[in-house]
Amino acid sequence: MAAQETGNATVNKQTEVIVQPSCEDEYDPALLPVDVALARIAEAITPISDIEWVPVRGALSRILAEDVISPVDVPNHTNSAMDGYALAASDLLAADLKVIGTAWAGSAYAGPVGSGECVRIMTGAVIPDRCDTVVMQEQAERIDDRIRLAAGQKPGQHVRRAGEDLAAGEIALVRGRCLLPSDLGMVASLGIGELAVLRKPRIAFFSNGDELRSIGETLALGDVYDSNRYTLHGMLTRLGVEFIDLGVIPDDRDRIRETFLRAAAIADVVITSAGASVGDADYVKEVLDEIGEVNFWKLAMKPGRPLSFGKIDHAHFFGLPGNPVSVMVTFYQFVLPALRQLMGEENWVPLRLPARTLNQLKKRPGRTEYQRGYLVQNESGDLTVHSTGDQGSGILSSMSQANCFIVLDIDSDGAQVDDMVTVEPFAGLV
Numbered sequence: 112m113a114a115q116e117t118g119n120a121t122v123n124k125q126t127e128v129i130v131q132p133s134c135e136d137e138y139d140p141a142l143l144p145v146d147v148a149l150a151r152i153a154e155a156i157t158p159i160s161d162i163e164w165v166p167v168r169g170a171l172s173r174i175l176a177e178d179v180i181s182p183v184d185v186p187n188h189t190n191s192a193m194d195g196y197a198l199a200a201s202d203l204l205a206a207d208l209k210v211i212g213t214a215w216a217g218s219a220y221a222g223p224v225g226s227g228e229c230v231r232i233m234t235g236a237v238i239p240d241r242c243d244t245v246v247m248q249e250q251a252e253r254i255d256d257r258i259r260l261a262a263g264q265k266p267g268q269h270v271r272r273a274g275e276d277l278a279a280g281e282i283a284l285v286r287g288r289c290l291l292p293s294d295l296g297m298v299a300s301l302g303i304g305e306l307a308v309l310r311k312p313r314i315a316f317f318s319n320g321d322e323l324r325s326i327g328e329t330l331a332l333g334d335v336y337d338s339n340r341y342t343l344h345g346m347l348t349r350l351g352v353e354f355i356d357l358g359v360i361p362d363d364r365d366r367i368r369e370t371f372l373r374a375a376a377i378a379d380v381v382i383t384s385a386g387a388s389v390g391d392a393d394y395v396k397e398v399l400d401e402i403g404e405v406n407f408w409k410l411a412m413k414p415g416r417p418l419s420f421g422k423i424d425h426a427h428f429f430g431l432p433g434n435p436v437s438v439m440v441t442f443y444q445f446v447l448p449a450l451r452q453l454m455g456e457e458n459w460v461p462l463r464l465p466a467r468t469l470n471q472l473k474k475r476p477g478r479t480e481y482q483r484g485y486l487v488q489n490e491s492g493d494l495t496v497h498s499t500g501d502q503g504s505g506i507l508s509s510m511s512q513a514n515c516f517i518v519l520d521i522d523s524d525g526a527q528v529d530d531m532v533t534v535e536p537f538a539g540l541v
Contacts, residue, residue, distance in 0.1 A: 142411035144521055145444070145479045151406055152420055152445060156427065158455040159379070163308035167298050170290050173308035174352045174455040179284040181301050184274035190216075191232045193269040196251055196258060197242040198229035200266030207247065207257045213238055229258065238270060244387035245269035277301075287457030309455040315378035315426075316343050317357035317370060319395060320385045325359060338507060339384040339431075339438045346442055349541040350450060363395040371398060375426035379453060382446065382484065385433030386422050395419075395430055403428060411478040411521060414504035415441040427453075434504035440481045440516070443540050462539030463518065468532050474525040483513035496534050513537070 143151075162176045182262070191197060191214070200210060214220035216235035224230055224241045232245060247269060250261040277283055283301060284294055290306070298306060323337040324330055337359055347354045349510035355377065360370050374381040383395060396419070399405050403423035410418050414437040429446050431438045443461075444512040451459045466486055474480050484496040499512045516535040519525065526532050 112244075117385045123465035142409050142416070142478070143407045144411050146411050148407055148418075148420070148445065149448065152449050153423070153452060155406065155420075156449055156452045159309050159312060160455075162307050163310055165304050165308055166305055167295050167303065170298075170306045170308055171292065173290055173306075173311075175284055175286050175288045175290060176307040176309045176455070178282050178286050179298060179301070179303065179306070181277040181279055181281050181283045182303070183301060184279050185277040185283075185300055186271055186273055186275070189238045189273045190271050191234055191236050191238060191245045192271050193245055193247040194234050195232060195245045195247040195249075195269065196229045197224075197232040197238055197245050199224070199226070199241055200244045202227060202229070202503060203244065203246075203260065203264050203266065205260075210253070210256045210258060215476050243267055243270065260504050261346060267336060287455055289454075289459070290454050311351065311353045312380060312450060314347055314352050314380045314382060314450070315357055316340065316347075316354065316382040316384075317374070317375035318384050319362065319367060320359070321362045323359045328493045338435050339433070342435065342439055343382065343384070343442065344437070346447075346541050350447070352450060352454070362365070362394065364398065367394050368402060370397045371402060371423055371428075375403075375421045375428075378426055380427045380429065380446075380450065382429045382431060384431045384438050398422070399428065399430070399465040412444075413478050413480045414502075415444070415481075415529060416443060416478075420445070432504070435507040436483070436510055437504045439510050441517075443537075444481065447540060463533050463535050464494060465531050466496040466534045468517070468526050468530055469495055469497040469528065471528055472498060472519065472526040472532065474519050474523055476522050476524050479521045480523075481517040481520065481535075482517040482532060483509040484515050484517040485513055486515040486536060494534070496532065 146423045165173065180284055196208070196210070197214060198208060205227055208227055210231055211224065211228045212220045212222060213231040214233065214236040216233050219237035220230045220239045224239050230239050230242065244264070245268060246264050251266065283297060288294070318337045318340050322334050322335050323335060329458055330336070340356055344356060357370060357374060360366050371381065396405070396408065399419070399421060402419050405419060405421040408419045409416055414434060415432055417432050418441045419428070421428045427449070428494045429449070431441050431446075448459070472482060482502050483499045485499060486494060489495050496515065496517060498517070499509045502509060515536050518533045518535055
């Protein structure tokens with residue numbers, strides 16, 4: 112018997128049961144597309160502006176709050192890039208040259224260098240006056256205090272000019288940058304001991320559900336250990352934010368409300384897992400409608416359809432699904448970009464690459480899917496990816512065995528063997 116549509120529900124004439132949209136549906140026009148959700152989140156987030164001063168060694172992975180201006184030339188003197196012999200370019204065609212001294216790193220040769228003369232020089236040593244070229248020692252034959260040069264030497268070679276890396280007054284590092292180990296070395300080379308960085312965001316998170324138990328507790332029939340707080344702990348730790356784990360909150364409306372209000376008072380962002388569906392005991396949406404603002408509730412994606420975003424007082428709120436894989440997918444795709452924006456990091460986008468799939472990927476158009484895959488480079492240098500198997504949102508091993516997401520956009524109808532697909536390596540996330 113045919114089914115008749117009524118609003119967003121469907122009435123089956125055979126059973127007369129009104130069927131509501133659910134996560135089993137391949138397509139629901141009422142769901143928000145991923146790109147629209149990301150745009151709404153970006154519009155709602157204002158980066159933190161509070162500044163802290165930290166020692167250079169404590170600045171790794173922090174977000175730079177102010178441009179770093181070089182107070183000196185880098186390098187601060189013209190020096191040799193090689194161990195060899197410093198000489199004037201005009202002497203390159205001489206039959207031989209006399210070695211009159213040695214320039215060491217940290218101990219410059221101070222005497223004059225005349226025509227037909229050269230100075231033995233070490234890497235990093237100051238180039239002597241009148242010299243403008245270095246011949247590496249492997250390209251010179253020395254007998255006593257005379258050298259002969261191999262053919263093919265070029266004027267100005269192997270010389271590092273003062274200020275060629277950075278000139279005094281030039282911007283060395285731009286604000287909004289997430290500081291890398293190389294940045295710390297750069298700052299140290301300038302003689303700068305402290306950096307202005309933005310305050311770390313404060314994140315409060317908890318899980319919701321009567322069935323959840325912490326490690327060490329005994330499981331009764333129907334209970335499960337709460338893994339979501341541990342994956343959230345790990346992802347937030349790698350991101351380098353401050354966070355508070357508020358534990359497991361049971362399906363109690365008053366407890367949920369109190370926890371939300373307490374979390375919003377101490378954090379910039381509140382994250383929950385589970386409690387985001389429409390079950391009789393799921394009070395999260397009901398409480399949020401009362402004490403906060405909900406921007407959106409459900410997305411056209413898999414896994415992670417019941418993702419919510421909004422505000423409680425001044426704190427942003429993310430309500431993640433309860434299934435373990437869905438928690439990680441929604442964190443990486445929505446929470447992570449939001450936190451990086453809140454941290455003040457500018458121009459961050461996840462790394463996405465094309466790869467050839469080694470197996471068939473099933474999907475219907477109507478929602479974006481993040482399947483778990485394993486990315487490798489084959490003997491020919493090409494990137495290939497294969498699925499980690501069962502893609503169920505409760506199968507956490509599909510994430511543990513994977514090293515990337517296979518991103519299938521909303522219009523995709525899947526992929527066949529040897530098709531090119533888009534992958535997002537986990538290494539480019541957190």
